[in-house]
Amino acid sequence: MLTRIVTATATGLVLASPAAADEMSINFTLDWSFEGPSAPYFLAIDNGHFADQGLDVEISAGEGSLDAIPKVASGAYPIGFADMASLVKFLDANEGAPVTAVMMIYDAPAFAIVGRHSLGVSEPADLEGRTLGAPPPDGAWAQFPAFASANNLDVDAITVEEVGFPTREPMLAQGNVDAITGFSFTSFLNLRRQGVDEDDISVMQMSDYGLELYGNAIIVNTDFADENPEAVTGFLTAVVEGVRDTIADPESGVAAIAERNPAIDEELEVERLELALDNNIITNWVREHGIGGIDEDRFARALEQIEETHDFERDPEPELYFTSEYLPEDRMLD
Numbered sequence: 450m451l452t453r454i455v456t457a458t459a460t461g462l463v464l465a466s467p468a469a470a471d472e473m474s475i476n477f478t479l480d481w482s483f484e485g486p487s488a489p490y491f492l493a494i495d496n497g498h499f500a501d502q503g504l505d506v507e508i509s510a511g512e513g514s515l516d517a518i519p520k521v522a523s524g525a526y527p528i529g530f531a532d533m534a535s536l537v538k539f540l541d542a543n544e545g546a547p548v549t550a551v552m553m554i555y556d557a558p559a560f561a562i563v564g565r566h567s568l569g570v571s572e573p574a575d576l577e578g579r580t581l582g583a584p585p586p587d588g589a590w591a592q593f594p595a596f597a598s599a600n601n602l603d604v605d606a607i608t609v610e611e612v613g614f615p616t617r618e619p620m621l622a623q624g625n626v627d628a629i630t631g632f633s634f635t636s637f638l639n640l641r642r643q644g645v646d647e648d649d650i651s652v653m654q655m656s657d658y659g660l661e662l663y664g665n666a667i668i669v670n671t672d673f674a675d676e677n678p679e680a681v682t683g684f685l686t687a688v689v690e691g692v693r694d695t696i697a698d699p700e701s702g703v704a705a706i707a708e709r710n711p712a713i714d715e716e717l718e719v720e721r722l723e724l725a726l727d728n729n730i731i732t733n734w735v736r737e738h739g740i741g742g743i744d745e746d747r748f749a750r751a752l753e754q755i756e757e758t759h760d761f762e763r764d765p766e767p768e769l770y771f772t773s774e775y776l777p778e779d780r781m782l783d
Contacts, residue, residue: 471503472500472503472504472505473503473504473505473677473680474504474505474506474507475504475505475506475507475527475528475680475684476506476507476508476509476526476527477490477506477507477508477509477526477528477529477530477684478508478509478510478511478516478517478520478521478526478528478529478530479508479509479510479511479517479529479530480511480513480516480517480529480530480531480532480588480665481510481511481512481513481635482510482511482710483508483510483706483709483710483713484635484706484713484718484721485699485702485703485706485717485718485719485720485721485722485723485725486634486721486722486725487508487706488691488695488699488702488703488705488706488722489688489691489692489694489695489702490506490508490688490691491508491691491702491705491706491708491709492691492694492695492701492702492705493506493687493688493690493691493694494506494508494705495705496690496691496694498686498687498688498690498691498694499683499684499687501687502680502683502684502686502687503680503683504680504683504684504687506684506687508709509526511529511530512586512614513584513586513587513588513614515531515532515535515539515586515587515588515591516531516586517529517530517531517668518531518532518535518536518539518548518668519539521548521668521669521670522539522543522546522547522548522670524547524670524672524673526670527669527670527673527677528667528668528669528670528673528681528684529667529668529669530554530665530666530667530668531550531665531666531668532558532588532591532664532665533550533553533558533662533663533664533665533666533770533771534588534591534592534595534662534663534751534755535588535591536548536549536550536666536668536770537752537755537765537770538591538755538759540769540770541759541761541762541763541765542762544762544763547670547671547672548668548669548670548671549668549669549671549674549769549770549771549772550666550667550668550770550771550772551666551667551668551669551674551681551685551771551772551773551774551775551776552666552667552685552688552740552741552775552776553663553664553666553740553741553742553743553771554664554665554666554667554730554740554741555663555664555665555666555725555729555730556663556664556729556730556732556734556735556740557654557656557664557728557729557732558588558592558655558656558660558662558663558664558665558729559589559632559633559634559635559654559664559665559725559728559729560588560589560592560596560630560632560633560654560655560656560660560662560664561589561630561631561632561633561636561652561653561654561655562576562581562589562593562596562628562629562630562653562655563621563628563629563630563631563633563636563637563640563650563651563652563653564576564621564627564628564629564650564651564653565621565624565627565628565645565649565650565651566648566649566650566651567649568624568627568628569627570627570628570651571651572651572653573596573597573600573602573653573658574600574602575628576602576607576627576628577602577603577606577607578606578607579607579608579627579628580607580608580609580610580626580627580628581593581607581608581609581610581626581627581628581629581630582610582611582612582617582620582621582625582626582628582629582630583609583610583611583612583629583630584611584612584613584614584617584630585611586614587614587630587631588632588664588665589630589631589632589655590630592655592660592662593630594757594758594759595660595662595754595755595757595758596655596658596659596660597758598754598757598758599658599659599660599754600658600659610626612626612629617629617631617636617639618631618636618639618640618642618643619643621640621645622640622643622644622645633652633654633724633728633729634721634724634725634728634729635721636652637650637652637724638717638720638721638724642714642717654728660754661747661750661751661754662751662754662755663743663747663748663751664729666771667684667685667688669681669775674775678774678775681775682775682776682777685741685775685776685777686777689740689741689777689779689780689782692730692740692782693782695722695726696726696731696782699719699722699723699726700715700719702722703715703718703719703722706718731782735782736782736783739779739780739781739782740780740782741773741776741777741780742773742776742780743771743773745767748767748771749767752765752767
């Protein structure tokens with residue numbers, strides 16, 4: 450009988466129920482709450498793609514881009530969704546931790562500095578002499594040193610104020626900070642919902658300002674993957690199908706989320722999803738090569754960029770941070 454992964458148990462493993470004896474149950478942790486960009490995973494459930502792979506998947510919300518990494522490394526969750534650069538730093542600080550990335554989702558990272566033209570923030574240099582609000586667990590904040598280096602910013606001239614995720618956009622809307630770190634599509638739409646005119650919102654996506662870094666990827670506990678390689682490939686195969694379904698019908702993807710989170714604004718989340726698809730997921734590279742892989746030369750440059758502001762305890766080894774061995778062969782989206 451296959452084992453079931455349940456994070457509520459101390460060991461993470463219990464026997465599967467007879468009704469699910471032919472399926473493996475996997476708890477998958479997101480980086481954030483149930484919002485538009487998570488639609489592919491819910492469609493993979495509702496449209497039977499995980500079930501076709503012999504998987505019974507439960508999705509859990511996260512608390513920021515850095516949140517999933519220790520959860521997966523500890524074995525509490527076998528699979529998660531996390532920021533790639535943060536994974537690199539985590540593995541450098543925790544040698545031998547059993548976690549790696551297996552599928553790139555945000556080929557262009559959504560990391561951004563979001564300001565307001567009326568507050569004098571339109572370009573990176575405008576941050577000097579002003580206040581930047583940043584939640585400590587935020588993936589975009591984690592990349593700010595590299596962004597600052599790429600744009601020759603005097604970080605001593607920037608006042609950084611620690612803010613919470615729920616108060617980040619309201620503080621900018623109220624003018625209590627001049628700019629914030631965040632995901633481009635999320636902060637833009639949240640600010641608009643706060644009543645800020647979209648023409649007043651300046652979105653500086655870090656990938657447009659010198660960053661080679663990748664964004665969020667699906668990560669796995671390597672002990673789990675070693676023991677269950679077919680389950681990992683099956684999970685990724687289902688995700689590809691979920692992405693295809695989402696591209697074909699974004700509204701149905703958001704409807705699937707709304708069944709789990711009725712409080713969402715479906716119209717807003719469709720727009721958030723479409724922004725993520727257009728700007729972060731379906732890039733020119735992905736159109737040519739398919740979703741999930743990485744460009745090794747670019748990744749090498751990204752590691753060099755991380756090294757500009759992170760003192761590696763050991764030489765960075767790309768194979769520690771990403772492996773393509775579990776990717777399905779058919780990953781084209783068109």
